[in-house]
Amino acid sequence: MKDIKTIVTFLDKAKIDKSELFTSDDFQGSKSKMAKIFNLIKENNFHDKKELEKAMYGKVLDDWGFKKLFYRFKDKLTNTLFFADTSSPLFSERTKAYYICSRRAFLSRMLVERGARDMAIELAEGTISVTLKYEFTDITVLLSRFLIKQFSIIQPDARRFIKYFEIFKKNSQILKDEIEMEEIMCIYSLNAHTKDVKKHLTNYLRESETIVSRTQELSQNEPSIELILSCSSILLEHYKISKDYRSFQLWSVYFADKILSKQFLSVVTLEVLVHTQLRMALISKDDKIAKILFEKYFSFQNVGNYNWFVSYYYFIMIMFHSKEYEVGYHNLIFITEYKTFRNQSLTIRLYFYMLLAYAHFLKLIKKLEDDASNKQFRLSKFLNEVPEFTRDKQGTNIPIILVQILFFLADKKYNKIIDRIESLNLYSYRHLKKDENFRSQCFIRMISEMVRADFRKTGTIFRTEKLFNKLQAVPIETYPNSAATEIIPYEDLWAMILERLD
Numbered sequence: 497m498k499d500i501k502t503i504v505t506f507l508d509k510a511k512i513d514k515s516e517l518f519t520s521d522d523f524q525g526s527k528s529k530m531a532k533i534f535n536l537i538k539e540n541n542f543h544d545k546k547e548l549e550k551a552m553y554g555k556v557l558d559d560w561g562f563k564k565l566f567y568r569f570k571d572k573l574t575n576t577l578f579f580a581d582t583s584s585p586l587f588s589e590r591t592k593a594y595y596i597c598s599r600r601a602f603l604s605r606m607l608v609e610r611g612a613r614d615m616a617i618e619l620a621e622g623t624i625s626v627t628l629k630y631e632f633t634d635i636t637v638l639l640s641r642f643l644i645k646q647f648s649i650i651q652p653d654a655r656r657f658i659k660y661f662e663i664f665k666k667n668s669q670i671l672k673d674e675i676e677m678e679e680i681m682c683i684y685s686l687n688a689h690t691k692d693v694k695k696h697l698t699n700y701l702r703e704s705e706t707i708v709s710r711t712q713e714l715s716q717n718e719p720s721i722e723l724i725l726s727c728s729s730i731l732l733e734h735y736k737i738s739k740d741y742r743s744f745q746l747w748s749v750y751f752a753d754k755i756l757s758k759q760f761l762s763v764v765t766l767e768v769l770v771h772t773q774l775r776m777a778l779i780s781k782d783d784k785i786a787k788i789l790f791e792k793y794f795s796f797q798n799v800g801n802y803n804w805f806v807s808y809y810y811f812i813m814i815m816f817h818s819k820e821y822e823v824g825y826h827n828l829i830f831i832t833e834y835k836t837f838r839n840q841s842l843t844i845r846l847y848f849y850m851l852l853a854y855a856h857f858l859k860l861i862k863k864l865e866d867d868a869s870n871k872q873f874r875l876s877k878f879l880n881e882v883p884e885f886t887r888d889k890q891g892t893n894i895p896i897i898l899v900q901i902l903f904f905l906a907d908k909k910y911n912k913i914i915d916r917i918e919s920l921n922l923y924s925y926r927h928l929k930k931d932e933n934f935r936s937q938c939f940i941r942m943i944s945e946m947v948r949a950d951f952r953k954t955g956t957i958f959r960t961e962k963l964f965n966k967l968q969a970v971p972i973e974t975y976p977n978s979a980a981t982e983i984i985p986y987e988d989l990w991a992m993i994l995e996r997l998d
Contacts, residue, residue, distance in 0.1 A: 677726035
């Protein structure tokens with residue numbers, strides 16, 4: 497009871513009643529300023545503090561009083577987050593365990609500082625068994641360091657010292673390996689997304705064979721979940737670049753099996769792996785692998801969350817690329833009618849709206865069976881729902897521009913295509929990079945030649961023969977980013993267009 501008395505005395509003097517925390521009263525009609533800010537933000541989408549200030553006071557005061565209130569609000573918000581109820585379904589099993597272990601690791605240090613050493617040791621020993629189970633290597637190292645210090649200097653105990661010293665040695669090496677692989681993974685990822693990698697980092701990229709060998713070595717036996725995440729990212733990026741699809745698939749299955757062999761399920765790690773393999777299946781139009789991934793791994797994901805929607809997006813895209821239009825459409829309707837779809841970010845919803853637009857085009861040209869779903873689709877409404885993409889100048893909005901042409905073509909509204917073709921060519925000239933968007937440039941030029949051929953099939957085929965050959969000579973896998981831009985591969989889309997011409 498001595499340690500309990502110590503904590504009670506400390507809390508009595510710590511002015512707990514004045515602590516900056518939200519309580520249930522704040523969520524249930526409290527008239528305090530803090531509660532008002534909380535509820536205003538909950539019910540609105542403010543772009544900046546000035547919009548919030550105007551909603552609160554009716555005008556922008558732009559004084560220090562509101563700024564101070566807002567800073568206090570942020571502190572209160574983050575403090576309350578520390579005490580979130582992890583039993584909520586918002587948390588996965590492993591995430592829940594990580595939050596609890598992180599809090600306990602912090603509290604064990606705090607208890608020692610307040611003089612409640614026995615209580616701190618008891619808390620640390622109880623926590624480290626959980627960190628070992630869920631492979632929280634960083635917290636395990638932190639707690640084992642704390643415990644070996646206690647049992648060697650403060651309360652000498654050879655048996656317990658040896659136990660935690662062995663845990664410390666083993667997990668220190670694991671943590672070292674995790675950091676090594678994470679560092680390389682981050683550099684690989686940065687290099688894949690930007691050309692601004694600094695010169696002193698390029699040594700990693702030059703030593704790819706050594707890195708691959710080292711990564712494969714650390715992937716053997718029983719890699720930790722963090723090692724699986726880093727090693728899988730490195731190896732799969734390597735095989736994607738080298739176009740070694742067979743090795744890519746084998747290692748994907750290997751890592752997925754390693755994840756599922758754990759005594760816990762790291763859903764996020766599995767989702768990252770599934771997304772990576774789905775992206776590769778999209779590039780290679782491998783609907784068989786996509787269906788295997790769908791049947792084998794989708795059920796393990798957190799249904800209704802962001803990653804679940806991303807998995808379905810790639811799966812539907814693969815079905816469209818593999819001409820499995822009915823399968824793709826069936827899943828598209830399921831996902832866009834799911835109860836949490838409207839709660840997703842605008843970006844993810846826009847991607848699905850694009851899929852719906854192309855699905856409706858497929859209906860118009862009888863490539864999809866018409867049904868009651870999506871019956872009231874309106875092109876104007878769709879364009880109003882995708883304002884973010886229509887401002888894009890780097891190619892993301894290419895499918896949005898093209899689908900307008902396709903709708904006009906399906907309805908034989910040739911005059912509207914003629915009206916837009918000049919602006920389409922201008923957009924291509926100004927904004928599409930020659931290499932990355934080569935296929936899109938070819939396709940836009942083919943549409944232009946179709947207009948010049950007065951929408952006649954024979955003339956169009958003649959005028960676009962060379963362009964079509966160039967398009968085929970540069971398949972999607974040549975520029976993998978093209979796969980995400982082409983909702984329906986241009987070769988297939990062109991065949992559909994020719995069918996509509998006289």
